């Protein structure tokens with residue numbers, strides 16, 4: 001299986017994922033190897049490889065991705081205690097899957113690395 005297109009395969013329903021939210025613009029599903037009690041990935045429904053590919057034309061998608069993450073945080077009840085949103089970009093940023101995705105992490109104290 002081509003690991004590179006794994007999120008594309010999830011969108012096309014070629015592989016299973018625990019999808020918790022979907023609308024016309026974004027899809028959110030549980031991370032397969034959760035790093036926290038709540039670990040959700042939010043992706044655009046049209047392929048954007050990384051943060052480097054955000055431009056004037058598609059920049060509004062970021063607002064929708066972040067708004068969705070916040071809604072999910074509230075729905076899962078982690079909003080009051082807090083959560084972390086992470087968007088890795090390319091090799092040094094630790095991006096493994098070349099499909100733009102926002103991590104929503106919470107449900108425990110996540111430490112103070114930053």
Ligand code: AMP
Nearest residue numbers: 006017030031032033088094095096097
């Ligand atoms: P990143 O390192 O920012 O590219 O994050 C990629 C994330 O995708 C990791 O946290 C993986 O655990 C997660 N992941 C990889 N494959 C799958 C999958 N099939 N379903 C859900 N999450 C996945």
